[in-house]
Amino acid sequence: MGNEILVGVGEFRVAKGAVLKTVGLGSCIGIALYDPVIKVGSLAHVMLPQSSNGTKRSAKYADHAVEMMIEAMERLGGDRNRVIAKMAGGAQIFKHMTMDMLRIGDRNAEAIKSILRDYGIRIVSEDIGGSEGRTVYFFTSDGRMLVKYSRGGELWI
C-alpha cells in the first residue's frame, strides 16, 4: 500500500502522501486529522481521553495528541481552520469482564468528540464501538481511511 508508516500505541505521526497505519485498536481510538487543501494528514493512537494537570506532553492523551498533531501539520504548511477529522476504535473487547474500570471505549470516544469540538474541528466520519479490534490505514494522499476488523471485514470511512 505505498509508503507505509506505523504509528505505535500512544504515538502520532504526520505525513504528506504516505499511508499512516496503526494496528490493534481495542478500546483505544485512532484519530486522523487532515488538511484537504495541502493534503497533509496525521494519525494518532490515543489511549486516554484527558491528561491530568502537569503530566508530560504525550500523544497517549487525546487532548495532547490533537494539539501536537495540529502543530506538526502547521509546520508542514497546514492550516488548523481547514482541518477535518475522522476517528475509529473504542470497542469493548472483553466477552467476560469482571473489572468495570475496563469499559473505557465509550468514554474515550465522547472525550475526543468534545476536544475536537473545542478546537472547532469537524468530524466528517467515524466508526466507533462494537466488540471487535480494528487496524486503521489513513491515506494522506486523499484523506480516505480504511478500517479492517479483527474477525475479517473492512470499511472505508
Added chain:
Amino acid sequence: MHSIENLGEMELDALKELGNIGVGKAATSLSQMLGKLVEMSVPKAMVVKIQNLHKVIDAEEMVAGVVTGLDDIENGQSGFLYITFPEPSSQRLAEILLGNGSDEEMVDSTLMEIGNILSSAFCDATAEMLGITLIPTPPSFGRDFAIAVIDAIISQLAEKSDYVIFFETKLEVSEEELEILVMLIPNEKFVNYVFQMLEMVE
C-alpha cells in the same frame, strides 16, 4: 538505582526466575487438576516499552486473552497479569484438555481457569520472592488482536507506567509444546517491588 528501561542481564535473569517459579507452580496445579503431566517454563523475560509493543508481539495475531488484576491487600491494585494463547495454541490446548467437540463456551471457561491458576501461582511466586501478598481478581476474557485485548488495561496504567514485563512461556502437555505469552503489566507500586527484589539479588 535501577531504572526499568535498562535492566542488565542479571536483573532480567531475576525476573525470569520470578516467571519460572510462577509457571512452575502453575504447572503443578494444572497437572493435578487434569491428571496429566503439564510442564511449563519461561525461557526468556524482557521489559518492553508500550510504544514498542507492536515490535515484540504480532499485533494483528488473533489470541484468546485472559486478564486478572493483582491486588495487594495493603496498598490496593498493583498491576495485571495478561496471558495470551495464540489461536492455534488455544484450540490445541482445548482439544488436549477437553477432547474434541467441545463448544466455544467450554473452551473459554477452560482458558479462563488456566488464567486463574497461572495468576494464583504468580501471586505465590511474588509472595515467596518478595514477601508481598497479592490476591488475583476473577479473570476477564476476550478473543481479538493481541494488543486490542489489553489496550484497556495498558490505558489504565499508562499515566504512571510505560513498561510491560514479558515472560515468553512454554507449555508442554502430552508431548506437545505450546507457546503462550504471559505479560506482567505492573503499576508503579509493583515496579518498586521488583526493584526491591533486584536489590536483594545483588
